[in-house]
Amino acid sequence: MGQLNTFPLSYRIEGKRIVIVGGGEEALNKTRLAIKTTASVVIISSKIEADFSALPVTVLARPFAASDLDGAALVFVADHGADGEAAKVAARARGVPLNVVDVPSECDFYTPSIVERAPLTVAISTEGDAPVLARLVRARIEALLPPGLGQVARLAGSLRSRVENLLQDGAAKRRFYEDLVTSPTVEAAASTGDGAKEAEAMLQEHAVRGGGAGMVWLIGAGPGAEDLLTLRAQRLLQEADVIVHDQLVPDAVVEMGRRDAERICVGKAKGHHSFSQAQINTLLVRLAGEGRKVARLKSGDPMVFGRAGEEIAALRKAGIGYAVVPGVSAALAAAADTATPVTLRKVSSGFVMATAHGADDAELAHWAALAGSGLTLALYMGKSIAAEVAGRLIDFGAGAKLPIGIVVNAGRVDKTLYAGTLGGLATGAIAFADGPAIIFVGEAVAAGDWAGAAEIAAQEFKVA
Numbered sequence: 001m002g003q004l005n006t007f008p009l010s011y012r013i014e015g016k017r018i019v020i021v022g023g024g025e026e027a028l029n030k031t032r033l034a035i036k037t038t039a040s041v042v043i044i045s046s047k048i049e050a051d052f053s054a055l056p057v058t059v060l061a062r063p064f065a066a067s068d069l070d071g072a073a074l075v076f077v078a079d080h081g082a083d084g085e086a087a088k089v090a091a092r093a094r095g096v097p098l099n100v101v102d103v104p105s106e107c108d109f110y111t112p113s114i115v116e117r118a119p120l121t122v123a124i125s126t127e128g129d130a131p132v133l134a135r136l137v138r139a140r141i142e143a144l145l146p147p148g149l150g151q152v153a154r155l156a157g158s159l160r161s162r163v164e165n166l167l168q169d170g171a172a173k174r175r176f177y178e179d180l181v182t183s184p185t186v187e188a189a190a191s192t193g194d195g196a197k198e199a200e201a202m203l204q205e206h207a208v209r210g211g212g213a214g215m216v217w218l219i220g221a222g223p224g225a226e227d228l229l230t231l232r233a234q235r236l237l238q239e240a241d242v243i244v245h246d247q248l249v250p251d252a253v254v255e256m257g258r259r260d261a262e263r264i265c266v267g268k269a270k271g272h273h274s275f276s277q278a279q280i281n282t283l284l285v286r287l288a289g290e291g292r293k294v295a296r297l298k299s300g301d302p303m304v305f306g307r308a309g310e311e312i313a314a315l316r317k318a319g320i321g322y323a324v325v326p327g328v329s330a331a332l333a334a335a336a337d338t339a340t341p342v343t344l345r346k347v348s349s350g351f352v353m354a355t356a357h358g359a360d361d362a363e364l365a366h367w368a369a370l371a372g373s374g375l376t377l378a379l380y381m382g383k384s385i386a387a388e389v390a391g392r393l394i395d396f397g398a399g400a401k402l403p404i405g406i407v408v409n410a411g412r413v414d415k416t417l418y419a420g421t422l423g424g425l426a427t428g429a430i431a432f433a434d435g436p437a438i439i440f441v442g443e444a445v446a447a448g449d450w451a452g453a454a455e456i457a458a459q460e461f462k463v464a
Helices: 025-034 082-094 131-144 149-158 160-166 170-182 184-191 195-209 231-239 277-289 308-318 330-337 361-372 383-395 422-426 443-447
Strands: 017-021 040-044 058-060 072-077 098-100 113-117 120-124 215-220 242-245 262-265 293-298 321-325 351-355 376-380 403-408 416-421 437-441
Touching: 017 025, 017 082, 025 040, 025 072, 072 082, 082 098, 113 131, 113 149, 120 131, 120 149, 131 231, 149 160, 149 170, 149 184, 149 195, 160 170, 160 195, 170 195, 170 231, 184 195, 215 231, 215 277, 215 308, 231 293, 231 321, 242 277, 277 293, 277 308, 308 321, 330 376, 330 403, 330 437, 351 361, 361 376, 361 383, 376 443, 383 403, 383 422, 383 437, 403 422, 403 443, 416 422
Parallel strands: 017 040, 017 072, 040 058, 072 098, 215 293, 215 321, 242 262, 242 293, 351 376
Antiparallel strands: 113 120, 376 437, 403 416, 403 437
């Protein structure tokens, strides 16, 4: 990890002056940033070209004088002529921190990209090396932080002494503040002026309960790529006291949780069940019953072959609060990986997700009829029995020439593709790559991009 050439800090400018030397667009851009503060902003230039009339600033249309820096906290030089040179000399002589616009080598400080939710401020700086990257990072952070978060931050500050008196335990205080700043109810109330009332009610509840009620979030981790995790999932992982995760969830996703959160792997990998479903249900109820925030992290989407229904039933029975956070299911990731339109006008009017493992004859007959009618099948958990399932689908009437495509490790950089026909798949077992697989069956599969896919024996459809 490289070392920083600057020291990040927040610089106090309340009651002071910010001087901007220059009258063009560069000066205007810095002015829009400076007026977000409580400092008085002064524009000085012999030639005022930009329109500052709508901004709460003082404009001095004259040459710069060294005395203009009397009482100045910061100075921006957006003039590359005589005024700018004079301002740089005066700033260095007086020890006033200097920023020369677009000349990083002459700057004492840099202006970061700012996400402002006053009094909360997030600043992103690249020490002048990559301002475009800073803006892109800023956009991502903007999406994470609700607009009303600043009002909630002020509420948190106003309650500090009350919290100290009512909650003695450090963990209890942390849980209260986490609940406060993430509560949609408090945020909505703060925007209408009723935030203090809601916040006080929440504080009293935490005081009575000794740290607030427990909660379970059933979170979809997606197919395994960290950047396919939803923003909501990322936020809740940072709030969780405990992360209960499946074997298939990659370590990199689990590590996106809070550093001090407890992590519990409950197994559930094929052929290795370290926890039964009943034990997982009991664990979730116990942890939340202790007042802890629990992230139940599941591969894909929790409501698609994730047995979330059983866990929800146990939580309801115990009176434990819960919420479901959707994730990208493996079939959708596989369709995206191969640009396969699982529904396609005049070809496939529907899309069926099913688990091949343990399917009986009635289910296979139904799937064969659906595939024959034009629907696309997406079969989970069928890699080890792929040839057998393909053969039985043909026995029940599915066409041997139906296109099929298989994606192993969908959504990940190590994904592997296979393509062919249902008849080709039925001819024998395939030596698939390691990892979970999605098997697509249907006419729409041929419209996908399977270039470079490993050919399945007796393949009869080709990618154009």
